[in-house]
Amino acid sequence: MSQPSQRKYDAIVVGGGHNGLVNGAYLAKAGLSTLIVERRHLVGGAAITEELKPGFWFTTFSYALSLLRPDIIHELELTKHGFMPLLMPSSFAPGEDGDYLLLGQDHDLNVKEVSRLSKKDADAYDQYEHDISRVCQAMKPLLDNVPPNLFSKDPEELVAMAALAQQMRDLEPRVLHNAVRLLTGSAADFLDDYFESELLKGYLASSSIIGTKVGPRSQGSGLVLLYHNIGEHDGVFGSWAFHKGGNGGFTQVLARAAQAFGAEIILESPVTTVMTVNGKATGVALEDGTEIAADVVVSALDPRRTFLQLVDPRELPSDLVENIERFRFQGTSAKVNFALDGLPRFPTLGDRGDQYRGFTNIGPSMDYLERAYDEAKYGWYSSRPYIDCAIQSTIDPDMAPPGKHVMSCFIQYASYHLRESDWDSERQNLGDTVQRTLDGFFPGFSDLVLHREVVTPLDIERVVGLTEGNIFAGEFLAPQMFFFRPAPGWNQYRTPIDGYYQCGSGTHPGGCVMGAPGKLASQQILKDRANGASAI
Amino acid sequence: MFRTTPFHPRVQSANETGLWSHWAGYLVAEKYQMAEKFEYFAIRNAVGVFDSTPLYKYRITGTDAEKFLSGVLARNIQKCLPGQAHYTIWCDDSGYVIEDGVVLRLAGDQFLLTSARPNLSYFQNLIGYSRVEIEEVTEQLGTLAVQGPRSRQVIAALAPEMETIRYFHVVDSKIGDAAVTISRTGFTGDLGYEVWVDSADALSVWDRIMDAGEGHGILPFGQIALLMARIEAGLLLLDADFESSRFAWNDEHRSTPIELGLGWMLRDLDDDRPFIGRKAIRNELAEQTSRWKLVGLVVDWLDYDQMYNNAGLVPPKDHVPVAEEFMLYDADYQRVGYATSFMYSPVLQRHIAIARVKPELAKPGNRVDLEVTVNHRYERVGAEVVRLPLYNPQRKTA
Numbered sequence: 011m012s013q014p015s016q017r018k019y020d021a022i023v024v025g026g027g028h029n030g031l032v033n034g035a036y037l038a039k040a041g042l043s044t045l046i047v048e049r050r051h052l053v054g055g056a057a058i059t060e061e062l063k064p065g066f067w068f069t070t071f072s073y074a075l076s077l078l079r080p081d082i083i084h085e086l087e088l089t090k091h092g093f094m095p096l097l098m099p100s101s102f103a104p105g106e107d108g109d110y111l112l113l114g115q116d117h118d119l120n121v122k123e124v125s126r127l128s129k130k131d132a133d134a135y136d137q138y139e140h141d142i143s144r145v146c147q148a149m150k151p152l153l154d155n156v157p158p159n160l161f162s163k164d165p166e167e168l169v170a171m172a173a174l175a176q177q178m179r180d181l182e183p184r185v186l187h188n189a190v191r192l193l194t195g196s197a198a199d200f201l202d203d204y205f206e207s208e209l210l211k212g213y214l215a216s217s218s219i220i221g222t223k224v225g226p227r228s229q230g231s232g233l234v235l236l237y238h239n240i241g242e243h244d245g246v247f248g249s250w251a252f253h254k255g256g257n258g259g260f261t262q263v264l265a266r267a268a269q270a271f272g273a274e275i276i277l278e279s280p281v282t283t284v285m286t287v288n289g290k291a292t293g294v295a296l297e298d299g300t301e302i303a304a305d306v307v308v309s310a311l312d313p314r315r316t317f318l319q320l321v322d323p324r325e326l327p328s329d330l331v332e333n334i335e336r337f338r339f340q341g342t343s344a345k346v347n348f349a350l351d352g353l354p355r356f357p358t359l360g361d362r363g364d365q366y367r368g369f370t371n372i373g374p375s376m377d378y379l380e381r382a383y384d385e386a387k388y389g390w391y392s393s394r395p396y397i398d399c400a401i402q403s404t405i406d407p408d409m410a411p412p413g414k415h416v417m418s419c420f421i422q423y424a425s426y427h428l429r430e431s432d433w434d435s436e437r438q439n440l441g442d443t444v445q446r447t448l449d450g451f452f453p454g455f456s457d458l459v460l461h462r463e464v465v466t467p468l469d470i471e472r473v474v475g476l477t478e479g480n481i482f483a484g485e486f487l488a489p490q491m492f493f494f495r496p497a498p499g500w501n502q503y504r505t506p507i508d509g510y511y512q513c514g515s516g517t518h519p520g521g522c523v524m525g526a527p528g529k530l531a532s533q534q535i536l537k538d539r540a541n542g543a544s545a546i
Numbered sequence: 547m548f549r550t551t552p553f554h555p556r557v558q559s560a561n562e563t564g565l566w567s568h569w570a571g572y573l574v575a576e577k578y579q580m581a582e583k584f585e586y587f588a589i590r591n592a593v594g595v596f597d598s599t600p601l602y603k604y605r606i607t608g609t610d611a612e613k614f615l616s617g618v619l620a621r622n623i624q625k626c627l628p629g630q631a632h633y634t635i636w637c638d639d640s641g642y643v644i645e646d647g648v649v650l651r652l653a654g655d656q657f658l659l660t661s662a663r664p665n666l667s668y669f670q671n672l673i674g675y676s677r678v679e680i681e682e683v684t685e686q687l688g689t690l691a692v693q694g695p696r697s698r699q700v701i702a703a704l705a706p707e708m709e710t711i712r713y714f715h716v717v718d719s720k721i722g723d724a725a726v727t728i729s730r731t732g733f734t735g736d737l738g739y740e741v742w743v744d745s746a747d748a749l750s751v752w753d754r755i756m757d758a759g760e761g762h763g764i765l766p767f768g769q770i771a772l773l774m775a776r777i778e779a780g781l782l783l784l785d786a787d788f789e790s791s792r793f794a795w796n797d798e799h800r801s802t803p804i805e806l807g808l809g810w811m812l813r814d815l816d817d818d819r820p821f822i823g824r825k826a827i828r829n830e831l832a833e834q835t836s837r838w839k840l841v842g843l844v845v846d847w848l849d850y851d852q853m854y855n856n857a858g859l860v861p862p863k864d865h866v867p868v869a870e871e872f873m874l875y876d877a878d879y880q881r882v883g884y885a886t887s888f889m890y891s892p893v894l895q896r897h898i899a900i901a902r903v904k905p906e907l908a909k910p911g912n913r914v915d916l917e918v919t920v921n922h923r924y925e926r927v928g929a930e931v932v933r934l935p936l937y938n939p940q941r942k943t944a
């Protein structure tokens with residue numbers, strides 16, 4: 011365990027996930043003496059890269075970037091520290107019958123590829139992209155600003171509410187209506203309005219279920235679809251990139267940036283309590299008994315840990331405690347990561363391998379996804395899961411030895427609560443299920459496997475600390491977003507404890523490697539300090 | 547009819563796009579993959595291979611070769627020892643730049659010089675009574691640039707002595723059975739090598755390099771990716787960032803080395819080495835008559851994003867270089883220069899440009915306004931003056 015250099019800091023950030031790092035970097039940049047305290051032996055939380063087999067680098071949990079706010083890249087000068095998002099030149103969606111959808115960087119070729127599946131879907135695809143980009147452009151400012159507090163009578167908040175209402179009124183009716191349809195409806199309804207190809211719909215609908223206990227036909231999946239499209243890579247909405255060295259490469263960049271601004275990071279130092287005196291935070295206590303003092307303590311953990319574990323819930327208003335207790339986590343995602351002896355073979359494409367240079371989406375139809383969901387509803391995991399495969403080693407040679415590959419497979423659905431078993435018993439069965447599914451699409455896949463790592467929802471909870479393995483630190487459901495994330499009235503990064511703040515993915519805007527919670531929380535902290543006001 | 551390079555059979559089968567362009571009379575790939583940006587990342591994160599054969603190449607030999615070049619080239623060739631290379635320029639009598647190129651000193655009296663355009667008659671007319679021979683060897687030699695962080699591993703796997711060759715050095719070597727010359731040079735601003743090979747052996751060298759690069763993410767890259775890399779590297783391009791003084795119609799289209807930011811080549815101006823343009827350049831320095839200073843620009847991202855967002859548009863981030871002039875203004879809307887190469891840089895995550903500004907504005911950190919069109923109207927966006935190169939990884943020279 012590394013030691014803090016001081017006994018008192020201006021600010022202590024609990025948790026060195028990417029949001030904790032972003033938050034700490036901004037606070038340090040503003041001149042606060044800042045300590046970031048991480049429980050594990052490495053920073054990054056759900057965004058780490060590990061060498062699990064010599065020469066093979068695994069993105070254990072998250073594996074691609076898109077939501078990251080561009081202003082953070084600039085303000086934290088990340089390119090100086092090695093920030094490098096690598097283009098995914100293709101995106102591949104195998105079908106059940108040997109057919110496939112292979113999209114690339116040439117717009118007109120993509121249109122032709124879509125029209126191979128359905129002539130009608132060709133220009134519908136352009137229309138869809140355009141419509142959803144318009145909604146993204148309209149909604150984007152919401153990601154980059156502290157949301158107003160709906161329940162406050164503070165004049166500043168009333169002005170913010172009025173401004174928000176005005177922003178919405180200024181939108182073209184079609185854009186606003188599409189936004190509402192996405193924010194409240196199902197992805198299936200939205201997509202059905204455009205497309206007839208099942209393969210295309212399955213491919214697009216896959217973004218509507220990631221990390222969330224919904225099927226594409228559930229109301230609410232539209233929100234998840236929108237969320238996964240509102241990110242951008244080099245100015246293109248909905249475009250994803252691999253960070254050099256995986257998402258762990260990215261969090262290492264963040265750590266270097268934070269340190270360059272003067273933040274200190276200590277590892278292997280679990281925080282047990284946020285200390286308070288008379289309703290004011292005074293510092294943190296570590297598991298080994300060390301106490302470190304600070305004026306500001308920021309929790310980068312999920313809301314349940316922030317409110318129910320690090321502090322004594324009895325110090326909090328009971329309606330807040332109640333809201334946090336019923337905040338939905340219910341993780342449904344898992345990972346199975348492989349070291350491979352070569353690239354999988356998709357028979358229709360013969361010996362080609364260039365189709366694997368981005369995501370490979372095993373979700374060949376809306377029905378497939380919905381059926382995969384059915385099993386999760388009843389407390390189990392999908393017998394034919396949705397799989398988002400990513401073989402970063404096809405474009406980033408640092409990930410695996412020459413000729414070998416690492417394949418990250420994001421799996422859904424795997425219900426955190428199993429009906430009549432437990433994850434320690436089911437771990438390898440889940441791995442086998444995934445492998446069997448992959449064998450179905452890529453005959454001989456299993457023969458390529460050199461190493462397999464199965465990450466169950468329970469592992470996500472145990473290793474990263476994300477409650478119930480929810481990858482976003484709390485479900486993306488309308489009643490848990492914006493005004494209500496993580497609880498009504500507590501959506502502005504403050505807590506009822508003076509000097510105690512929250513900045514994890516359980517705060518607005520939410521999960522994904524986006525950094526916005528960390529940044530926006532730092533703004534709030536700095537604003538409160540400037541006002542010299544108490545946090546409430 | 548256009549020509550093809552000795553690598554053409556491989557280039558042709560590797561080019562998946564059907565997009566070609568013409569460069570110095572040769573057919574060359576604009577890009578090989580649908581995504582030129584993917585090729586660009588091979589240069590920045592793996593290893594890329596570029597066929598630069600079309601560059602004009604001159605072999606300059608003879609007892610007086612060094613003396614000759616020291617009078618013709620502005621940069622002192624005497625400082626370039628055998629086994630070294632120089633990036634260099636040649637100027638006219640008025641101190642304007644004619645062209646630039648790389649000269650490899652293969653032996654005491656043997657040089658290989660590259661240029662973008664033909665220069666043979668120009669050089670030959672300067673020989674006079676010197677014992678110098680100049681031969682154009684463009685067609686005899688194929689040139690393959692192998693560039694990127696993994697280039698050392700790939701090249702050293704074929705020619706182990708490349709493990710230790712230093713920046714801007716050159717050695718004779720072998721790749722397979724083919725005799726080659728390999729220099730630690732390139733036009734990408736990254737770690738990189740250029741392999742010079744007899745045309746007859748070109749294909750075998752291509753094949754061996756590609757084989758050695760297997761698993762290292764090796765990709766051939768085309769013109770677009772090269773241009774992206776060279777702008778980040780702050781490397782000048784004839785007819786984009788400057789024009790040859792030989793063919794310019796007036797001085798507005800001519801540039802001096804000082805104006806192009808190449809003053810560092812002329813540290814020995816006060817020594818007694820006569821070279822073409824020396825007197826004029828000394829005058830320019832003494833009287834401070836330089837009109838411009840070449841600089842890098844980094845566009846203010848916030849300004850840029852807000853300008854487009856306010857216009858109801860998504861801020862475009864297009865990495866394909868635009869070789870057009872963009873006007874530069876000061877805060878009083880007075881014209882203070884122009885940008886010549888503009889692009890969005892993926893590794894810097896900013897819009898960048900190579901530009902020239904009035905010398906008094908060239909200090910790094912100065913702000914100028916760059917003119918762009920938004921919604922069919924001229925708008926100005928802030929940009930910071932920075933030193934070139936804009937991107938300069940340590941591995942380039944390490």
Ligand SMILES: Cc1cc2nc3c(=O)[nH]c(=O)nc-3n(C[C@H](O)[C@H](O)[C@H](O)COP(=O)(O)OP(=O)(O)OC[C@H]3O[C@@H](n4cnc5c(N)ncnc54)[C@H](O)[C@@H]3O)c2cc1C
Pocket residue numbers: 024025026027028029030047048049050053054055056057070071072073074075076077279280281282310311343344345420470473474475476480481482483513514515516520521522523524
């Ligand atoms: C399997 C998986 C796949 C994903 N894929 C993607 C993807 O491809 N792209 C994407 O954008 N998003 C993805 N996500 C979501 C994204 O990774 C997360 O939303 C995000 O990384 C969470 O970041 P955070 O900083 O808010 O929290 P975390 O990353 O959870 O960080 C919290 C940190 O706090 C530490 N900690 C916990 N308790 C304590 C304590 N008591 N004391 C000190 N430290 C403590 C933890 O060790 C951890 O480092 C994925 C998530 C998972 C789990």
